[in-house]
Structures are given as C-alpha cells and as structure tokens.
Amino acid sequence: MISNLAHLFSAPTSALFLGACLIVALLTAAMAFGSYYFLRQQSLLYFGIVNPLAFLLLSAANEDPQMIHDVGGDWLLLRGLHGLVAIALFAYYRLILNSFSPPSKTALQIVTGLAILSRVIALITLNETMIQLSALMSAFFLLVTFLHALTFKPNMFSDRLMQIAACTFTGLIAYPLVRSGVFPPVEVKSFMPFLVLAVLALCSMVWLFAVMEMAHETIEKTELGSLKKMAREFIYLRDLMNTPLQVMEFSTAILHRNDSNRQLALDQIANALKQMRLVSATLSRFDRKTGLAQADDFTQLQSNKP
Amino acid sequence: MSEQILFIDDNEELRILLPVLLKSHLDVDCLCLKSVAELHAHHRKALASRVAILDFNLGKDEPNGLDAYNWLKANNFKGKIVFLTGHARSHPIIADSDQTGAEIWPKPIRTEQMVKKLTEIMSA
Numbered sequence: 001m002i003s004n005l006a007h008l009f010s011a012p013t014s015a016l017f018l019g020a021c022l023i024v025a026l027l028t029a030a031m032a033f034g035s036y037y038f039l040r041q042q043s044l045l046y047f048g049i050v051n052p053l054a055f056l057l058l059s060a061a062n063e064d065p066q067m068i069h070d071v072g073g074d075w076l077l078l079r080g081l082h083g084l085v086a087i088a089l090f091a092y093y094r095l096i097l098n099s100f101s102p103p104s105k106t107a108l109q110i111v112t113g114l115a116i117l118s119r120v121i122a123l124i125t126l127n128e129t130m131i132q133l134s135a136l137m138s139a140f141f142l143l144v145t146f147l148h149a150l151t152f153k154p155n156m157f158s159d160r161l162m163q164i165a166a167c168t169f170t171g172l173i174a175y176p177l178v179r180s181g182v183f184p185p186v187e188v189k190s191f192m193p194f195l196v197l198a199v200l201a202l203c204s205m206v207w208l209f210a211v212m213e214m215a216h217e218t219i220e221k222t223e224l225g226s227l228k229k230m231a232r233e234f235i236y237l238r239d240l241m242n243t244p245l246q247v248m249e250f251s252t253a254i255l256h257r258n259d260s261n262r263q264l265a266l267d268q269i270a271n272a273l274k275q276m277r278l279v280s281a282t283l284s285r286f287d288r289k290t291g292l293a294q295a296d297d298f299t300q301l302q303s304n305k306p
Numbered sequence: 307m308s309e310q311i312l313f314i315d316d317n318e319e320l321r322i323l324l325p326v327l328l329k330s331h332l333d334v335d336c337l338c339l340k341s342v343a344e345l346h347a348h349h350r351k352a353l354a355s356r357v358a359i360l361d362f363n364l365g366k367d368e369p370n371g372l373d374a375y376n377w378l379k380a381n382n383f384k385g386k387i388v389f390l391t392g393h394a395r396s397h398p399i400i401a402d403s404d405q406t407g408a409e410i411w412p413k414p415i416r417t418e419q420m421v422k423k424l425t426e427i428m429s430a
Contacts, residue, residue, distance in 0.1 A: 239363075242392025243317050246414035250323040253417035257330050264326065268319040 146170035161210035244272035
C-alpha cells in the first residue's frame with residue numbers, strides 16, 4: 001500500500017490534480033497568515049494552521065483508508081503524524097469558535113477533548129483499535145463543528161462564505177469514518193484520495209474568497225469608524241461651545257436692554273471667552289493630527305471667499 | 307411671591323444671567339438651581355413654578371435633566387417642562403426625552419425666541 005501522495009504522483013493527470021490542490025492549499029494558507037498580520041482576526045490564524053496541516057495529513061494517509069499512515073514502518077514519524085492530527089483538531093476547534101461564536105460551547109469542547117485524548121492515546125499505544133476509535137472521534141468532532149457552522153446566522157457576506165467553507169470541510173468526515181471501519185471502504189477506496197483532496201481544495205478556495213471579502217469589509221468598517229469618530233469629536237466640540245455661546249447671547253441681550261447690569265454681563269462674557277479658548281485649545285490638537293500647516297488652512301479659506 | 311420659572315443648569319454664568327434677563331424682559335422671577343439635589347432641597351418653590359427649563363448635562367456622574375424631569379412628573383408638577391440643551395439630537399438621553407413629549411429648546415437659543423416662547427406659555 002502507498003500513501004495518497006505517492007498514489008497521486010503515480011499518474012500524470014493525478015499529479016496535475018495534486019499540484020493544483022497543493023497550490024490552492026499553500027496560497028490559501030499564505031493569504032490567511034498575511035491577512036491575519038493586517039486584520040488580527042484569530043480565525044485567519046487558525047485557518048492558516050489548519051489548512052496546510054489537513055492537506056499534509058490527508059496526503060500522508062494511506063491509499064487504503066483502513067490502513068494506518070504509510071510511513072515505511074517508522075513509528076516515530078507515525079507518532080508525529082498522529083500528533084499533528086491532534087494539533088489540527090485543536091486548531092480547527094479554535095477556528096470554529098472564532099468564526100462562528102457558538103452560543104453553547106459545551107458539546108464542542110467535550111467532543112474536541114475526547115477526539116484529542118483518543119488521538120493522544122493512539123499516538124502513545126499505536127494500537128490499531130485505538131487508532132480506529134480516534135478516527136471515529138474525529139468524525140464526531142467534524143459532525144459537531146458542522147452543526148455549529150450550519151446553525152450560525154451570518155451577518156456579513158464573508159461570514160456566509162466561511163460558513164459554506166466550514167460545511168464543505170465537513171465533507172472530510174467521510175474519511176475518518178472510513179478509517180474507523182464504520183463505513184465500508186471497498187467501493188470508495190479508489191477515488192477516496194481524489195475526493196478528500198478535492199473537498200479540501202474546494203473549501204480552501206471558498207475560504208480564500210471569504211478572507212478577501214473580510215479584508216474588504218474590514219477596510220469599509222475602519223473607514224466608517226473613522227468618520228463616526230470624527231463626527232463624535234465635532235459633536236463634542238459643538239456641545240462645549242453651546243453654553244458659552246448661550247452666555248454671550250444672554251449677556252448681549254442684557255447689555256442692549258439695561259445699563260445697570262453692564263458689568264455683570266461683561267463678566268459673564270469674559271468667562272464665556274475663557275471656555276471658548278479651552279475649546280480652541282482642544283481644536284488645536286487636530287492640527288497635529290492632520291499634518292497641515294495653519295497657513296495652508298488660511299490659504300484655503302481665502303480661496304473659498306466669494 | 308414664588309418664582310415663576312425654574313431653571314436647572316450646572317453652568318454658573320447662565321444661572322447668573324437668566325434671572326436678570328427674565329426680570330428685565332418679562333418681569334418674572336427665576337429659581338436657578340444647579341443640580342437635582344438642589345431641586346430636592348427647594349422642592350416647595352420648584353413645584354410651584356409655572357415653567358421648568360432643564361439642562362440635560364448637570365455634571366459628570368450627576369443625575370441629569372431627565373432625572374429632574376422624572377422627579378417633577380412624579381411630584382405632580384403642574385407647569386410646562388422644557389429642555390434647553392446643546393447636545394446633539396442623536397444623543398441617547400435626548401432620544402429618551404423625545405419619548406417624554408417634552409419640548410426641547412436648542413442651546414444657544416436666541417433671546418427673542420426664548421422670551422416669545424415663555425410669553426406664550428405664561429399667558430396660556
């Protein structure tokens with residue numbers, strides 16, 4: 001028996017297919033890490049981890065899904081692969097949590113814990129039954145993540161795309177089911193490697209679109225956020241100016257009406273002016289933010305004069 | 307004679323100017339208070355007023371104009387209540403006050419406009 005990777009490389013058409021899947025997987029992972037650097041979305045980080053890991057593990061899996069990974073009898077390497085499965089399970093759990101924020105995490109936490117625990121036991125013992133059991137737990141895990149993704153109510157288009165990608169990813173549930181021995185592998189054996197890699201590549205592409213859409217939405221949100229912040233600053237400043245303006249309004253009215261209160265009105269105007277200077281000082285910090293010289297503003301004002 | 311206009315604002319200048327202005331323009335007395343705590347302390351005079359002009363923001367972490375409004379309503383204030391505020395209409399407190407049905411005067415309000423409105427209220 002040979003690994004999926006070796007099997008696919010055995011024919012030119014398969015090699016082309018594998019190459020295309022590999023490019024998609026690597027490109028998506030690179031995009032996910034790159035986008036995480038700018039957007040700081042945890043889901044991008046975990047997707048960047050899960051995607052190449054899933055590709056690596058599925059490629060290294062045996063052509064016969066009921067056989068364990070074909071690593072030429074190297075037990076250390078085999079343990080390493082099972083360890084990577086455990087890491088991939090945890091990363092996918094984090095990915096689901098960050099992408100879909102499920103209201104109740106208990107079922108997901110339990111099934112993730114069991115899937116990782118059984119995988120670790122399989123890693124230590126390398127017992128065939130234990131490996132099959134851990135594969136069954138992985139299938140359960142994927143089923144629960146599928147339910148979380150399916151019941152998620154997306155607000156943004158990028159969320160919808162991620163939901164589709166996560167549900168597509170669950171197509172891989174067939175693979176651990178076959179490996180666990182629950183599902184008879186005879187009929188599906190010949191096209192199983194193609195199927196799992198195609199599902200993975202498809203899910204990666206959908207996720208790639210989701211990442212691009214998310215970047216677009218984040219830029220739009222940031223621009224809107226900046227505009228709102230600026231509007232709030234202006235409203236705050238206007239609120240600060242309203243009271244001294246009201247003081248000046250009343251003082252002027254008193255001065256027009258009654259000379260006996262002249263000093264009182266003038267004192268209040270002086271106080272209002274103090275407040276206006278504070279507003280002016282607050283406004284001056286915008287000078288530094290805009291990077292414009294005062295002369296530029298003045299020139300602009302002059303040019304706007306009729 | 308009791309004060310005919312109740313004015314609650316945390317700004318001292320306005321509390322000094324408004325009584326002078328109202329006395330000279332309308333010949334009415336004004337009870338000026340700076341907080342809801344003062345409103346409680348002067349409840350008898352406050353509740354006897356014919357018009358209450360309330361500012362919204364009465365200081366950081368202090369009960370606001372809406373609290374004063376609710377207190378007046380709870381204590382059977384019979385007069386007209388208006389809010390004088392410079393806050394934007396989108397402010398959550400202003401949005402709340404819209405539900406009370408009370409009139410909102412923008413700050414700064416022109417003196418002639420305020421005097422006209424008060425004359426209408428007082429003569430009603």
